[in-house]
Amino acid sequence: MDRTGNRKGVTLKDVAAAAKVSRATAARALNSYGYVGDDTAVRVLEVADSLGYRANRVAQALRRGKLPLIGFLPGDIQNPFFARIAHDLEAELRKHGHNLVIASSEESVAQERELLESLRSLSVRGFILAPTSASDNQHIVNLAKDGAPIVLIDRVAENVRCDSVVVDNEGGAREAMEYLIANGHRRIALLRDESRIFTAQERFAGYRNALKAHGIGLDESLVGVSRSTVEHAIEATIRLFSRRDRPTALFTVDSLMTQGALLALRSMGLAIPRDVSLVGFDDFDLATFTDPQITVVAQPIAELGPRAAQLLIERLDGKKVAPRHVRFPTRLVVRGSVAPVAKKRLKG
Amino acid sequence: MDRTGNRKGVTLKDVAAAAKVSRATAARALNSYGYVGDDTAVRVLEVADSLGYRANRVAQALRRGKLPLIGFLPGDIQNPFFARIAHDLEAELRKHGHNLVIASSEESVAQERELLESLRSLSVRGFILAPTSASDNQHIVNLAKDGAPIVLIDRVAENVRCDSVVVDNEGGAREAMEYLIANGHRRIALLRDESRIFTAQERFAGYRNALKAHGIGLDESLVGVSRSTVEHAIEATIRLFSRRDRPTALFTVDSLMTQGALLALRSMGLAIPRDVSLVGFDDFDLATFTDPQITVVAQPIAELGPRAAQLLIERLDGKKVAPRHVRFPTRLVVRGSVAPVAKKRLKG
DNA sequence: GCCTGATGTGAGATCGATCTCACATCAGGA
DNA sequence: TCCTGATGTGAGATCGATCTCACATCAGGC
Numbered sequence: 001m002d003r004t005g006n007r008k009g010v011t012l013k014d015v016a017a018a019a020k021v022s023r024a025t026a027a028r029a030l031n032s033y034g035y036v037g038d039d040t041a042v043r044v045l046e047v048a049d050s051l052g053y054r055a056n057r058v059a060q061a062l063r064r065g066k067l068p069l070i071g072f073l074p075g076d077i078q079n080p081f082f083a084r085i086a087h088d089l090e091a092e093l094r095k096h097g098h099n100l101v102i103a104s105s106e107e108s109v110a111q112e113r114e115l116l117e118s119l120r121s122l123s124v125r126g127f128i129l130a131p132t133s134a135s136d137n138q139h140i141v142n143l144a145k146d147g148a149p150i151v152l153i154d155r156v157a158e159n160v161r162c163d164s165v166v167v168d169n170e171g172g173a174r175e176a177m178e179y180l181i182a183n184g185h186r187r188i189a190l191l192r193d194e195s196r197i198f199t200a201q202e203r204f205a206g207y208r209n210a211l212k213a214h215g216i217g218l219d220e221s222l223v224g225v226s227r228s229t230v231e232h233a234i235e236a237t238i239r240l241f242s243r244r245d246r247p248t249a250l251f252t253v254d255s256l257m258t259q260g261a262l263l264a265l266r267s268m269g270l271a272i273p274r275d276v277s278l279v280g281f282d283d284f285d286l287a288t289f290t291d292p293q294i295t296v297v298a299q300p301i302a303e304l305g306p307r308a309a310q311l312l313i314e315r316l317d318g319k320k321v322a323p324r325h326v327r328f329p330t331r332l333v334v335r336g337s338v339a340p341v342a343k344k345r346l347k348g
Numbered sequence: 349m350d351r352t353g354n355r356k357g358v359t360l361k362d363v364a365a366a367a368k369v370s371r372a373t374a375a376r377a378l379n380s381y382g383y384v385g386d387d388t389a390v391r392v393l394e395v396a397d398s399l400g401y402r403a404n405r406v407a408q409a410l411r412r413g414k415l416p417l418i419g420f421l422p423g424d425i426q427n428p429f430f431a432r433i434a435h436d437l438e439a440e441l442r443k444h445g446h447n448l449v450i451a452s453s454e455e456s457v458a459q460e461r462e463l464l465e466s467l468r469s470l471s472v473r474g475f476i477l478a479p480t481s482a483s484d485n486q487h488i489v490n491l492a493k494d495g496a497p498i499v500l501i502d503r504v505a506e507n508v509r510c511d512s513v514v515v516d517n518e519g520g521a522r523e524a525m526e527y528l529i530a531n532g533h534r535r536i537a538l539l540r541d542e543s544r545i546f547t548a549q550e551r552f553a554g555y556r557n558a559l560k561a562h563g564i565g566l567d568e569s570l571v572g573v574s575r576s577t578v579e580h581a582i583e584a585t586i587r588l589f590s591r592r593d594r595p596t597a598l599f600t601v602d603s604l605m606t607q608g609a610l611l612a613l614r615s616m617g618l619a620i621p622r623d624v625s626l627v628g629f630d631d632f633d634l635a636t637f638t639d640p641q642i643t644v645v646a647q648p649i650a651e652l653g654p655r656a657a658q659l660l661i662e663r664l665d666g667k668k669v670a671p672r673h674v675r676f677p678t679r680l681v682v683r684g685s686v687a688p689v690a691k692k693r694l695k696g
Numbered sequence: 697g698c699c700t701g702a703t704g705t706g707a708g709a710t711c712g713a714t715c716t717c718a719c720a721t722c723a724g725g726a
Numbered sequence: 727t728c729c730t731g732a733t734g735t736g737a738g739a740t741c742g743a744t745c746t747c748a749c750a751t752c753a754g755g756c
Contacts, residue, residue, distance in 0.1 A: 011711090011712055011713085012712065012713060012714090013712075013713095021735075021736085022735065022736040022737075023712090023713080023714085023736085023737095024714080024715080024716095024735070024736060024737080024738095025734080025735055025736070027713065027714060027715085028714095028734090028735090031713095031714085033714095034715090034734090034735095035732085035733050035734050035735080036733095036734070036735085037733085037734060037735085040734080040735085054465070054468070054469045055469060055712085055713070056410075056469065056471065056711090056712050056713070057469045057470045057471065058406055058409045058410050058415060058470070058471045058711090058712080058713095059410055059711070059712035059713045059714090059741090060712080060713055060714080061406045061713095061741095062404075062406050062407055062410050062711090062712080062713080062740095062741050062742070062743095063712085063713055063714055063715085063740075063741055064713090064714085064741085065741080067406060067470075068470075069449070069470075076435070077425075077431055077434055077435050077438070078428070078431050078432055078435045080426070080428065080431070083425055083426050083428070083431040084426055086425055086450065087424070087425050087426045087452060090425070090450065090451060090452055091452075091454075094451070094463075099449050099451060099466065099467065099470065100449065100450055100451070101417070101447050101448065101449050101450075102434065102438065102448055102449075102450045103438060103442070103447060103448070104435060104438055104439075106439075115442075117402065118447065119447065120402070121402045121403060121404060121405045122405045122406070122415075122416075122417075122447065123404065123405070123406045230633045259633050259634055259637070262634070262637050263633075263634075263636060263637050266637060285578045285607050285611075286607055286610070286611075286634045286637075286638075288611060289607070289610050289611050289614060289634075289638065290634075290637065290638065291639060359741090359742055359743085360742065360743060360744090361742075361743095369705075369706085370705065370706040370707075371706085371707095371742090371743080371744085372705070372706060372707080372708095372744080372745080372746095373704080373705055373706070375743065375744060375745085376704090376705090376744095378743095379743095379744085381744095382704090382705095382745090383702085383703050383704050383705080384703095384704070384705085385703085385704060385705085388704080388705085403742085403743070404741090404742050404743070406741090406742080406743095407711090407741070407742035407743045407744090408742080408743055408744080409711095409743095410710095410711050410712065410713095410741085410742080410743080411710075411711055411742085411743055411744055411745085412711085412743090412744085413711075697756100698755105698756085699754105699755085699756080700753100700754090700755085700756100701752105701753095701754095701755105702751100702752085702753085702754105703750100703751080703752080703753100704749100704750080704751080704752100705748105705749085705750075705751100706747100706748090706749085706750095707746105707747090707748085707749100708745105708746090708747090708748105709744100709745085709746080709747100710743100710744085710745080710746095711742105711743095711744095712741105713740100713741095714739100714740085714741095715738105715739085715740080716737105716738090716739080716740095717736100717737090717738090717739095718735105718736090718737085718738105719734100719735085719736085719737100720733100720734080720735075720736095721732100721733080721734080721735100722731105722732085722733080722734105723730100723731095723732085723733100724729105724730090724731095724732105725728105725729085725730085725731105726727100726728085726729080726730100
């Protein structure tokens, strides 16, 4: 009653029998190792081919200890940033015979922990992950201690000894802020995601450092926290700008938030950049379509995935070196969403 | 020399030994089946817990024949449409203890075939795929014949007996066209992806049928073909509109193309809807941000993934019924990107 | 007191590929 | 001719979990 999908039958044993050799010899012929007579080898290969034999990767994995799988745990696969990385990772890893198992942590530490456990028991060969918390990560520390190959991407986790690929979040954010400040802005709002997230911390640091460098006090009420989705960002933006002395500028920490901010500001009847100047972290396709076009801090996103894949592959190949930490620079792409602050609002 | 990542040691044998029972008894206690003494069961559970035992899913899979993995082959994971579906599938399947292996066919039949083979030898339990070709699909037919659980999503493949979840592409496209025609448009361009893709065929059919119903001849030169990326769509749009008697309206078959068209039209200095009216298939976040807001054919995207997952789970649970074909209706969301055609351009 | 069936438990087989080891066979050197 | 090493091949173990079967033990019914 359970012959559902078992027509996949051809095993090494079948091939061996049909070629009238032992399983050992068949295996030798198929994987070309050890001694095998030429005639025998050819015969086995022919038989295997005619029978449509394909090695069972699960059995191989049991023997070898690992499946040719790599686990990818992005914060959210729906974020175009991670979708792009997933795509690049998959393409790159495929070249090396690995498949990608994607499991989104949805920015929950508990879920991340659970998924990691689950993938571990699946014997995946390595992990590429964007830790949902920079500090609450004993599970990642343990994973690394157990020798699992890990590459952190987009975000770093404290105390975890492993390779990482990130961008210069602090510098990028600072550059964006410098630009706003140079345009006379003082009341600059920040829309960021939860503070346990590494990038949120670094970008917030850039925000703070830029303010400090210019002697501008940090006003906590100008910092909005939101989940990284368009919907949440809309609400958060409305909250930030529903006050009398509203900010003259807004810096958003990722493209989904930027889009949410865009929608929120328009719904509030605030024009960009006349009423509010805007700079977003992470570029997006329609940034050049909007009117005005949106000024952003662009990340070299096309390089992140491939580099992470490469680092992981090297580890899988046994490379033993100290953890490598790759940090790509960002680039401020000035478009039209920032205007000098209206003079009348400057005090003093 | 190979003790890289093998600290994962605790096996059933270890637990059994520590609890002073046989592997069989330990297994019974852990999986609660058969007869096990109460004391024994408790002891085994405690020991397993203290040792941090976690069943090796690969070994289980070898025994059972299948890994708790589902293969998902979208046309392109970077397309927000598929990214959303991937997210929903993953969340749904996780509830049933399955992980999702994502392998993007990148709209290549050869790659699709290869990935399918690769996932097959991985003994994944089922497949959810968006066939890259409606007709060139012997590999999928074979897969289905071999009894592999398959659910087609977004696209159907000819001659494949399996469940499917799609939307009413013809109807949606026709409705969009009817709307454009009702606004006086006659020279309506279509930007679609390659014709082997099921949705392209159906949406093209809707385009054709609407024209026919209104006695408007099909002008092949108004049909642009492009890969489904913003970049390719930009080029294709420019080609479509770089002619003297340019179309008065454009219908794009997916959101990436709509965005590409938006960028292309703006770069050509064509205003929407003054110079060109636009309707896109598939809604997107910024459709309400642009000025004017973009009229689209919305798909019930939130329902696609969960439904597909549900159908697949039922199959995995052994449900034996004829293939079920779910088709969701679409909805024309009228916003501001369509205007009545300028009178002067009407002839007669 | 003997038999039957319920209850517990363990030995060993199994899934499929791979690897170790032992055993052939054969050629060439001493 | 005998020995040695290169060459081929197969039997069986192994990876870890699970399942079948056989074997205990014990209670209650006759």
